[in-house]
Amino acid sequence: xxxxxxxxxxxxxxxxxxxxxxxxxxxxxxxxxxxxxxxxxxxxxxxxxxxxxxxxxxxxxxxxxxxxxxxxxxxxxxxxxxxxxxxxxxxxxxxxxxxxxxxxxxxxxxxxxxxxxxxxxxxxxxxxxxxxxxxxxxxxxxxxxxxxxxxxxxxxxxxxxxxxxxxxxxxxxxxxxxxxxxxxxxxxxxxxxxxxxxxxxxxxxxxxxxxxxxxxxxxxxxxxxxxxxxxxxxxxxxxxxxxxxxxxxxxxxxxxxxxxxxxxxxxxxxxxxxxxxxxxxxxxxxxxxxxxxxxxxxxxxxxxxxxxx
Ligand SMILES: O=C(O)CCC(=O)C(=O)O
Numbered sequence: 505x506x507x508x509x510x511x512x513x514x515x516x517x518x519x520x521x522x523x524x525x526x527x528x529x530x531x532x533x534x535x536x537x538x539x540x541x542x543x544x545x546x547x548x549x550x551x552x553x554x555x556x557x558x559x560x561x562x563x564x565x566x567x568x569x570x571x572x573x574x575x576x577x578x579x580x581x582x583x584x585x586x587x588x589x590x591x592x593x594x595x596x597x598x599x600x601x602x603x604x605x606x607x608x609x610x611x612x613x614x615x616x617x618x619x620x621x622x623x624x625x626x627x628x629x630x631x632x633x634x635x636x637x638x639x640x641x642x643x644x645x646x647x648x649x650x651x652x653x654x655x656x657x658x659x660x661x662x663x664x665x666x667x668x669x670x671x672x673x674x675x676x677x678x679x680x681x682x683x684x685x686x687x688x689x690x691x692x693x694x695x696x697x698x699x700x701x702x703x704x705x706x707x708x709x710x711x712x713x714x715x716x717x718x719x720x721x722x723x724x725x726x727x728x729x730x731x732x733x734x735x736x737x738x739x740x741x742x743x744x745x746x747x748x749x750x751x752x753x754x755x756x757x758x759x760x761x762x763x764x765x766x767x768x769x770x771x772x773x774x775x776x777x778x779x780x781x782x783x784x785x786x787x788x789x790x791x792x793x794x795x796x797x798x799x800x801x802x803x804x805x806x807x808x809x810x811x812x813x
Contacts, residue, residue, distance in 0.1 A: 551767060
């Protein structure tokens with residue numbers, strides 16, 4: 505499988521005030537301790553943080569697999585995304601369009617796409633990988649996590665019925681790797697707005713405020729869909745985050761954050777010298793109904809709504 509290669513635009517810095525650890529996430533220890541009150545907590549708060557969900561053996565095999573993939577000439581995945589800073593290492597990309605300081609809105613959304621990995625040594629290239637997508641069938645150590653029965657049982661309780669994995673991503677924030685601005689995951693999916701979608705964000709190493717842990721607005725899923733704008737990404741307006749009480753979720757390797765696809769969340773720049781390794785998997789209720797870009801944008805987009813950001 506030849507991956508779609510995306511060289512992202514150079515990311516603009518975000519204000520440090522956008523991510524405030526006002527409150528620390530509450531948690532339960534282990535999938536076995538998810539009882540009815542934990543399920544109620546998820547529905548009320550939009551998240552459930554499970555400590556020590558995965559063993560060191562499973563997480564270390566998964567992390568090693570990702571390291572092999574980012575260093576390989578054949579990563580065997582659908583897409584591979586590189587941080588915009590890789591552009592400084594490349595002499596020409598697609599004419600000169602990739603080196604523009606201020607990309608227009610379309611290139612901001614898409615980055616520069618190709619079917620060739622960047623033409624620099626693989627060890628150097630690897631240090632710029634931000635995200636891999638679509639790898640589960642080809643990579644058993646990652647499939648073992650995605651289909652882990654104790655986690656699936658909990659997710660099916662949260663979704664109130666059978667679910668299917670419909671998106672798999674490895675979120676690798678390298679040192680100084682970019683922010684993922686505040687957003688709701690549902691704003692990226694052409695799925696009926698009432699669909700039950702559970703995201704599983706799994707730490708494959710220590711994740712801290714410093715290296716870009718998850719921040720979210722606990723209970724914010726209950727407000728339903730929010731308007732998104734194309735700014736540093738497809739995201740909430742920064743000003744919507746003023747005066748909010750934010751929850752931070754520092755995690756240890758093997759911890760799992762389950763959250764509702766309407767929970768507003770984001771992660772800041774990795775300000776450390778260490779990679780931040782995580783998997784993000786999305787599970788969708790059986791028999792969900794697909795919609796269209798138009799239907800999604802009518803709900804999450806700002807066009808024609810007389811709003812500014
Ligand atoms: O892992 C991250 O940094 C953010 C992931 C995320 O929220 C997303 O891609 O939807």
